Amino acid sequence: MGLVKDSASGNDQVLSPGQIEARIANGQSIVIIDQKVLRVDTWLPYHPGGFKPIQHFIGKDATDEFIVMHSAETRRLIDRYKIGRIEGPWNNLVPPIQGGHEDSNWEEKEKKTPPIDGSNSNHIPEEQDLAFLNAQTKKEISLTLDRYPSLDAPTQSNIIERYRLLHEQVHSEGLYECRYTAYLWELGRCGLLFAQMLFFLHIKWYCTSAVFLGWFWSQMVFSAHDAGHMAITHDFFIDNLIGMIIAAPIGGLSLGWWKRTHNVHHLVTNSPEHDPDNQHLPFLAVNHRFLGSLFSTYHERLMPYTALAKRLVPYQAYLYYPILMLGRFNLYVQSWLFLAYGQGPRKGPAWWHRYFEIAGNIVFWAWFGYGIVYRSLPTAGTRILYVLISHAVTMPLHVQFTLSHFAMSTADLGPGESFPQRMLRTTMDVDCPEWLDWVHGGLQFQAIHHLFPRVPRHNLRRVQKLVLTFCRDVGIPYALYGFVGGNQKVVGSLAEVGRQAAILDECRRVVAGRIG
Structure with a gap:
């Protein structure tokens, strides 16, 4: 596990945003944790969880994600990668794997429509396809912004501060301790x-x-x-x-x-x-953006909206359960x-x-x-x-895996969104009586689990009560559905994307007929 040392200066120097951006532009893997600037290039091949999770936090403050995903022993090792520190709040950059570069500036990028086909894709959908899909994307982002707290820095900083207090409470009440x-x-x-x-x-x-x-x-x-x-x-x-x-x-x-x-x-x-848990073409398209073909940064390849996908996706609400039986x-x-x-x-x-x-x-x-x-x-x-x-x-296990995410928001709100808001926006919980917890295996508390992944599942119900108070305090909606209601929401969401696929296919036929 090699240690990266900066020969030009000590590891307690204050680095400016411009210096950090320049390092990232030169190919260095820079992550910020607890005001410490870490260069983790040599750790990438050693990371037990793979290198891609780290790549998604290059240029970002990963303090909350790092703490909840790692043990105290691991957290004590980060100083070996420290090359400096920052002062004051950090404005997250867009990581290179997500299309960021040395001039990454979300204030400018948010004025533009997010690319339908992915930043690394050479696939260019037809003009009429882009118009339709971009309209759907703008609508999704607008509806999401209306429901959730503002992305301005003071609001998100308050959410982060409250979440860290919540994390301390979870620790102090012994909810990380396994029975x-x-x-x-x-x-x-x-x-x-x-x-x-x-x-x-x-x-x-x-x-x-x-x-x-x-x-x-x-x-x-x-x-x-x-x-x-x-x-x-x-x-x-x-x-x-x-x-x-x-x-x-x-x-x-x-x-x-x-x-x-x-x-x-x-x-x-x-x-x-x-x-990768959302990428199921040609069998399922959980969001309209898959209808224009996307580049998967996980699989490092284009996910084309193929002829087979065009046949299956319009009927995916009916195929959902049969497909999961083969999962x-x-x-x-x-x-x-x-x-x-x-x-x-x-x-x-x-x-x-x-x-x-x-x-x-x-x-x-x-x-x-x-x-x-x-x-x-x-x-x-x-x-x-x-x-x-x-x-x-x-099959019910695979339904449980998909239930908490398939019908939730997929909008990209940019790097300024806090970790807790993003997790609660993209994840729903399933309500059930306590005596049925063993059937769901803890997966019914997916939103709670995403906020605190290392909490043993037998304590998640107790953590849920604390999270409900947190959500009320910061104004983040907490999605909670019964098992039947959650399934209806997922099937309804798949049916809506299937309807959009059918509309798009009909538009293509009309345009092709006019050209012909």
């Missing part, structure tokens, strides 16, 4: 589901056995999610080991792949160009690609994770693929049915 007995209960319940799967497999009730296996996988994922955020023991090694054991040998997936995407998702939530197969593919291409860190504390997960996936396919599907099931038809049922049963 291990709660996880013993989780382990017992999952063990019972697995035992029931084996019992029904033994008596040849194959479909019933498949249902219990799907339920077992779904419940285990909740604990893997907690471990991936270091919300169980808060120890990097132990929590990652727990998460990888659940993900790979038990689930056939990769925790490393999930962390690589999920960390970006937590930092640029619901951004069409940047959040687990996509997770296999993404995990295999991540491990095969070595897309995770190859240096630093996570260098060995790839090899552990490859071995774990071999174990998974040994017990599930060979032991259950091949050896324990009598016919090819039964095997196919068993695999399809066990995977389709996990």
Whole structure:
């Protein structure tokens, strides 16, 4: 983990905004945390969560995001990258990965319509497409600005100050402390589901056995999610080991792949160009901007609005649940690609994770693929049915993943928006009685979780009460829907984008007819 030292001066010099912009323009990775100016170029290949989360904060004050995503031990290490400090408030720049440059100035950029096709895309939609999509973008931004607090510096600074006080309260009330007995209960319940799967497999009730296996996988994922955020023991090694054991040998997936995407998702939530959890073409377009083709900064490629997408998206409200029934197969593919291409860190504390997960996936396919599907099931038809049922049963889990974001704001309000406002604007919570918390696995508190990712899920309901008071004090709307109401909102949002896709397609046909 190399230390970047500036040979020209000591690491306590005061750096001006112009000096910092010049360094970024020269290719340096500069992040500001707690008034400290950090140059993190040499840390990028070591970062266990991947390098892209850091890239999204070059030129920005990442204090709040850094604190809530990292342990106290990690936070103590940042001084090794310090090259100076700033005085007074910092006006965030647009990071290069998001299209920023040395002259980044949001006051000028906000006067322009955000680019529909992404800053790095060579794809140019037709003129009539741009007019339609730009109008939708302006409408979305206008409606969003009307509902949320002003983006002026005093308002956002007040929100940040109140959020930091809230964070201190969460700490002081012990809500970061994990109740291990709660996880013993989780382990017992999952063990019972697995035992029931084996019992029904033994008596040849194959479909019933498949249902219990799907339920077992779904419940285990909740604990893997907690471990991936270091919300169980808060120890990097132990929590990652727990998460990888659940993900790979038990689930056939990769925790490393999930962390690589999920960390970006937590930092640029619901951004069409940047959040990989929103990028599902050609099957789903969660926002009208996908209809003009976008460049994904995560995948580093164009996401074209293809002929297949044009056929599927108008009907996506009807296809939403059937597509999610196949969601687990996509997770296999993404995990295999991540491990095969070595897309995770190859240096630093996570260098060995790839090899552990490859071995774990071999174990998974040994017990599930060979032991259950091949050896324990009598016919090819039964095997196919068993695999399809066990995977389709996990569909409610995928609904839970998407429910809290698909219908929320995707507008880009610029780098001046505070972290807490952005998280609450792009995330909804699902209301349910306390006795049903185990069904949702903590994912019903997504807005709370996005504000405090390392809080153990069994404490999220208590944190919710504090966040409700915070939202009332600063005037940020808190989105809370019942499970049925949340699903209706998501399906309605998908239907609206599908309607826009149909209108756009009809406009193209009319224009093509006139030209012809």
